Amino acid sequence: MPDAPHSSAGTAHPSATEDAGGQTDAEGHRRPLRRVEPAPRLQSRLLDVTVAGLALVTFAPVGALLALLIRLDSPGPALFVQDRVGLGGRRFRCYKFRTMRTDVAQPDWRVEDFSTFVFNPGGHDPRRTRLGTALRRSTVDELPQLLNVLRGDMSLLGPRPEIPEIVQQYDRPAYHLRHRVRPGMAGLAVARGRADLTYEQGLAYDLEYARTRSHLGDLKILARSVRAVLKHEGAR
Numbered sequence: 001m002p003d004a005p006h007s008s009a010g011t012a013h014p015s016a017t018e019d020a021g022g023q024t025d026a027e028g029h030r031r032p033l034r035r036v037e038p039a040p041r042l043q044s045r046l047l048d049v050t051v052a053g054l055a056l057v058t059f060a061p062v063g064a065l066l067a068l069l070i071r072l073d074s075p076g077p078a079l080f081v082q083d084r085v086g087l088g089g090r091r092f093r094c095y096k097f098r099t100m101r102t103d104v105a106q107p108d109w110r111v112e113d114f115s116t117f118v119f120n121p122g123g124h125d126p127r128r129t130r131l132g133t134a135l136r137r138s139t140v141d142e143l144p145q146l147l148n149v150l151r152g153d154m155s156l157l158g159p160r161p162e163i164p165e166i167v168q169q170y171d172r173p174a175y176h177l178r179h180r181v182r183p184g185m186a187g188l189a190v191a192r193g194r195a196d197l198t199y200e201q202g203l204a205y206d207l208e209y210a211r212t213r214s215h216l217g218d219l220k221i222l223a224r225s226v227r228a229v230l231k232h233e234g235a236r
Helices: 038-073 130-138 145-151 173-180 188-192 199-212 215-230
Strands: 022-024 079-085 091-097 155-157 184-186
Touching (some): 038 130, 038 145, 038 155, 155 215, 188 199, 199 215
Parallel strands (some): 155 184
């Protein structure tokens, strides 16, 4: 579950200024969005299914143990299921290991300014369980999303899937261009800072990915994402 909203001053990151025809990059150059062709999409889907299937089999014993520990750590289910917005703006049910207590109120998702809005301000969060803090810091709470990858809701790489409450507040049509590609377990925004980014900074990376996606680029993003996860960069 995304953490409560917070505001933070931005740093030097790409701009999210776009329209349906293309993107203006950090240097002010106009670049059109490139559609992903059918053949690369099929290759990407085959890779997603193969890797996600192998990973689910490999990590099944670990997942079963974590599910038990989560149930023992605090009352409630082991999995947290939430609506997210995916490819083409369609909603789907996204899975995570539960890291929050079940007796807490839902946060207020109203966004005053996307240029300063962040999900995870850091510091102590009383909503989190003891085990949940460790799961979020290690990103292990995202492992159940391998099921979403197998189902076709998500890909291994892509923009992180957003909650409808935030998408409904998008004040620029260009923001919806992130839904031209399948959402991912990891992506360019994850590799570039995750929760250290403001929402608009992360969105700029999502739009850049939608515009420039390639197999070589995906390999570079995957390597950076693994490094970011191992170093707990931007993890909350």
